[in-house]
Amino acid sequence: MLDIKFIRENYEEVRAKLLTRYPAGQNRNNLDEALEQLMVNDKLRRDEIKALESLQQSRNQLSKEIGMKRAKGEDADDLRSLVQEIKEKLDSAEKTKEEAEQKVSYLIDRIPNIPDATTPIGDSEDDNVEVRRIGEVPAFDFEPKQHFEIGEKLGILDLERAAKLSGARFSVLKGAGAKLERALENFMLDEHTKNEGYTEFEVPLIVSDETLYGSGQLPKFQEDLFHVEWEKPMYLIPTSEVPLVNLHRSETFDEKDLPLRYTALTPCFRSEAGSYGKDTRGIIRVHQFYKVEMVNFTTPEKSMEALETMTENASRILQKLGIAHRVVALCTSDMGFSACKTYDVEVWLPGQNTYREISSCSNCWDFQARRANIRYRPADGGKPQYVHTLNGSGLAVGRTWVAVLENYQQKDGSVIIPEVLRPYMDGLEIIEPEK
DSSP: OOOHHHHHHTHHHHHHHHHTTSOSSHHHHHHHHHHHHHHHHHHHHHHHHHHHHHHHHHHHHHHHHHHHHHHHTOOOHHHHHHHHHHHHHHHHHHHHHHHHHHHHHHHHTTSOOOOOTTSOOOSSGGGOEEEEEESOOOOOSSOOOOHHHHHHHHTOEEHHHHHHHHOSSOOEEOTHHHHHHHHHHHHHHHIIIIISOOEEEOOOSEEEHHHHHHHTOTTTTGGGSEEEOSSSOEEEOSOTHHHHHHTTTTOEEEGGGOOEEEEEEEEEEOOOTTOTTSSOSSSSSOSEEEEEEEEEEEOGGGHHHHHHHHHHHHHHHHHHHTOOEEEEEOOGGGSOTTOSEEEEEEEEETTTTEEEEEEEEEEOTTHHHHHHTOEEEOTTOOOOEEOEEEEEEEEEHHHHHHHHHHHSBOTTSOEEOOGGGGGGGTTOOEEOOOO
């Protein structure tokens, strides 16, 4: 969440930056209304706090006077009446303050992060800015197929039986297909832990609403989550960013302990609300998929440098796989709710003849840390400050599986295994059609 004090003291600047997150139209009007109501209720809350303090002082003074009169054996009924009046005013002011606080909390929970000054301003993904391209797009002497055509012909992808089990947007991988996914997972984890200094975690897949609130998924993205019927609100994780960020909820680090770099492999569960009709074939957009996540905790001064490093960590996986990709800076209206700046890593898919997102790396500043109450003690002895958190895919395993099939496909329908994956595939060099 944003700092209410910062909004109050920099209202026009905050408003102008937040408006860039919304294309022209109704959403901008909604934002203006939310900010105005936020300020109205913030002022009311602060006014009532002052009123409460003044009333409490008056009550305390009257109580002293009543005590003095009692000591002298004098009648204090008139003062008791005044105390009762003050008590009623206190009750009313307390109720008004609580109502205003609830409104402030409701509104600020639904306002996104402020874009960084280096984030491109734009109304749609068309305004995203390509930063760099890495690798050569492969040339084929035949018409390249899409991954689902390749996988089904090889007998390693079964979408029909997956639909029988669970419905649309699920997949079954078989044989070398399942092994390839496992090889990618282990390769990614090894790269991050052995070469890039990440600590690996295994985390719960079912989390509380408080945990989802801490990382910014609730209340904004309620409809995108899978709810678990239990004795209290619980949800399947949409990404391991959620439990990794919240590992340190309500904790305070020493600055010398930062940065912390965490990684985890988990299945991710998403309802894909609002994606009707998009990527209906194959496994580009599914309800359940595996992802290797990267999460960083760092100081404000180093968070932008950490974002560049994290993006390079994601890119390096594809470089070692020998797959062409590009890095794109997302514009203000295309970023996620908690992000102040985001780079997407987009992989080249020959079957679609386009680049597709395979990783999003975001700096959230202190937006998540405020929600989860994660701080650090500065080395110079200053008062505790909120950490900056960053997250990124390193990578989405299913989409990397797709990229391997499409970029390494051969004219006869076989798929060559990238060299770096062969040790994880028991030396298998090529996946050939079932005989």
